[in-house]
Amino acid sequence: MSLALEDPVSALSGVGEKRQAALRDLGIFTIEDLLTYYPFRYEDLGARRPSxxxxxxxxxxxxxxxxxxxxxxxxxxxxxxxxxxxxxxxxxxxxxxxxxxxxxxxxxxxxxxxxxxxxxxxxxxxxxxxPATTDALDPIYPASKGVKAKTIADLVEQAWGQLRGQMPNLVPQHLRDKYRLLDKNQQIEWAHFPKDSAEAKAGRRSAAFEEFFIFQMRLQLIKQADQAFGGQPLHYDKEAVFTLIDRLPYELTAAQKRVVGEILADQHDGRHMNRLLQGDVGSGKTVVAAIAMYATVTAGCQAALMAPTEILAQQHAKSLAKLFDQAGIDLRVELLTSGLKAGQRRQILADLTNGEIDIVVGTHALVQDDVYFHHLGLAVIDEQHRFGVKQRSKLREGGMNPDILAMTATPIPRTLSITAYGEMEVSVIDELPAGRKQIMTSQLSQRQFDQALALMKAELAKGAQAYVVTPLIEESETLDVQNVTEVYQRLQVALPDYTVGLLHGRLKKDDKDTLMQGFKDNQVQVLVATTVVEVGVDVPNASIMLILDADRFGLAQLHQLRGRVGRGDRQSYTVLVADPKTDYGKERLKALVDTTDGFELAQRDLELRGAGDILGTKQSGMPEFQVGDPVKDLTMLTIAQQEALSLVRESEWDNQVDNQPLVNYLSKTMAQFRHFD
Incomplete structure (x- = not known):
């Protein structure tokens, strides 16, 4: 029986149910999947002399x-x-x-x-x-407990024996000529069965470009489909918007002005906006979002701001109401969360529907089935990577395809913004407000904990407040890390003149809210917590962040935690208490001590860890490339993006004969392509 590329791998000899399941776990479902499952290295079997x-x-x-x-x-x-x-x-x-x-x-x-x-x-x-006659490279495949690399090699050889020369070219001829890429069949031959290292390198180079190019084509098609909904130009009141900016209690930074200009231009020209606003902790993203929301309201539409937690949603609602009030602008800002009483919720839902609410701030409660907007013109999503495509689509359905402005305080290197956020326009706030004091960061060993405690006592004596963060809630037999309960009890003894609070994920919601409010109101001076304080908590009076077992946290997470202090006028400090055992752990903490620039740290993290999970693939939709490395192959990735964009902009590109294999492949696989989910 002859094989076809779309046949399941079970069509091959030696693949029963168990082996088929093992191959499926590696992402190999069809014969085509198998033939494009490339070796990750080669063993040189060419004979040499000992000398x-x-x-x-x-x-x-x-x-x-x-x-x-x-x-x-x-x-x-x-x-x-x-x-x-x-x-x-x-x-x-x-x-x-x-x-x-x-x-x-x-x-x-x-x-x-x-x-x-x-x-x-x-x-x-x-x-x-x-074999004594061998003079080639031996391909080594990524394998698992269920299927060995040698088994994969044998299956590839079996499949290619029947299908040699039948692979369609997904990269158009003009691009293969332009970048000296191999024909797909030669690419498969040289990647799996190279005679020498030059053939292996050429095969993998062509495979990497194809992988990047296909991915970028998918992103461009998502972008086109997104814009096909058709945005509507917002005829906002320019004079009113400039009045708001003039009445702010501080002048916007040059970066904020640039980003505001980019967003207002998107809103005005009628193209559907799908923009990512990224800026470091404390760079002033919220005021930029407030200006965009106000512009939306002056055009007769409503705006929504969706936050990942109730605490952050409450904070946003209060700060927005205060900002507009101080500027003398009469707007109705309401909070919609799951914690509202039934009567309050019914009233807010009714007022949203009839248009009496200008701006609504909420959590996932904003995308429930009973939430209807009068005319939603802009949806702002804070900490964007915490929400999936379906949730964003749900907001979109609440109005006439509202513009989307996603915000993240996780600085993203260009490498990752091209991949993880490739279907969005990106705006970057790359400077901090003038006069903001640098957070002084230091590292101490576990034996030097008393020095950290002395610094904390000195700050508390000045009327400041402190965070103490630890990785675990309770004792662990496997990890020698300080747990939050033990630290809480220890600090209660060490700080008898101050109120110490304990915050962790297992507390009931009402208890969390009460404790956080107490900390904001300075009724609690020291907050001992797990990483629940990582995002969004704003207590300007807090000046010291003590992170225990800091080597157990990721670099981006440490930077986010550091951003909880330094939000007021006080000189602020972050102390990392840790005894890292690995070079990676030492490098990570050294990077945090050396710089407070989130973008520099993100790039350093990328270099230390690679692209795989810098944002967390489940949260961010960060793709996993099998052949290409978006860090090492950034130039190739960028070229693939440019060529994909250029191709989809061509008139009737999808009807051109040379592009038909690509069009067929994309139409077949787009339904399986998941991004941000």
Whole structure:
């Protein structure tokens, strides 16, 4: 029976239900998936002489067996030792736990052995025998417990034996010519069965570009579909908007002015806005969003601001009401959360529907089925990566396809903004307001905790407040980290003149809210907490952030925690208490001490960790590329983005003959493509 690319892998010999399930876990469902599942490295099986080989290098030696193979046993373990004559050089070869090798070779036989060379002892720690005629690279595939790399290699060879030459070219001919990319069939051949490293490199280079290009084409199609809804130009009152800006208690930074201009231009020209506003902690994103919402209201529409937590939603509602009140602007701002009483909720829903509310701030409660807007013109989503596509779509349905302004305080390097947020326009606030004091950051060992405590006491004596953050709620037998309950009890004893509060995720919502309000009102001076304080809590009087076992936190998370202080006039401090055991842990804390620039830290984090989970793939929709590396291959990624954008802008691009394989592939796979979900 002949194979087709769309056939399931179970069509191959040797793939039963169990193996099919194991392959499925690797993302291999069809024969086409298998053939585009590329090796991640290659073992060089080309034979060399010992004199040409570096110490510790993996190598293939081809020679004549010069001494009989002797098997030595040590309980269940064994060593098989033999001599191998290579030209005039004699080396000792040892196979570990492969006693059957002795039965397969004899003195005088020519063999090829692959292993690790020890130059000082003229010895090879053998990994395997390879065919004596081989002179190629051995592809090594990402594997799992359920399916071995060798099994994948055998299945690829079996499939390609029947389908060689039948792969459609997804990258159009003009791009293959422009960037010297291989034909798809040659790409498959050289990536899976290279004769030398040059072929392997060329095959992977073409595969990486194809992967980036397909991904960027999908993003551009999402963007087109988004804009196909058709936005409506907002005829906002320019004079009123400028009046609000003039009446602010401070002057906007140059970056804020630039970003406000970008957003207002989007709103005015009638294109549907889908913009990401990113800025470091304390850079002033909220006031930019307030200006955009006010512009929306002056055009006769409503605006909504959706926040990830009730505490943050309450904070936004209060700060917006205060900002407009101080500017002498009469607007109705309301809060819609799940914590409202039934009567209050009914009234707010009714007023939203009849248009009496100008701006509504809420949590996921804004996207419930019983929420209807009179005319929603703008939806602002704070901490954007915490919401999925379906939630954004639900907001969109609440009006005439409202503009979307997403905000995040997680600084995103350009590499990731091209991938994770590629279907959005991006605005960046890359400077902090004038006069804001730098947060002084230091690292202390666990033995120096008393120094951190002394600094905290000194700040408390000045009337300031403090956060103390720790990773766990209760004791753990597996992790030697300080838990929040133990720290809370310790600080109650150490700080008898102050009120110490305990905040963690297992507290009831009402208890959390009461405690946070008490901290805001300075009835609680020291807040011992887990990372629930990471996002959005604004207490200007807090001047010290003490993070225990800081090496247990990610770099972005540490930066977010640091951003909880330094929000008022006081000089503020962050103290990292940790004894990191790994180089990665040490580098992470050093980076945080060295700079308070979130974008610089994000780039450093990217370099330390790679792109895989910098934002958390489940939250951010960050793609996982199999061949391309968006950090190392940023230039290629950028070119792929530009070429995808250029192609979809061509008239009738999807009807051109050369593009048909690409069009067919995209239409087949777009339904499976998930972004931000």
């Amino acid at each position: 040409e080989t570096l110490d510790g290098e993996k190598v293939t030696f081809k020679g004549v067996v010069s001494t009989p193979a002797v098997v030595r046993r040590f309980g269940k373990r064994s060593q098989t030792v033999l001599g191998l004559l290579i030209d005039r050089e004699n080396i000792r070869v040892t196979f570990f736990n492969q006693p059957w090798v002795a039965k397969n070779i004899e003195v005088g036989q020519e063999v090829a052995v692959y292993g690790t060379y020890n130059a000082a002892k003229a010895a090879l720690s053998a990994i395997k025998l390879v």
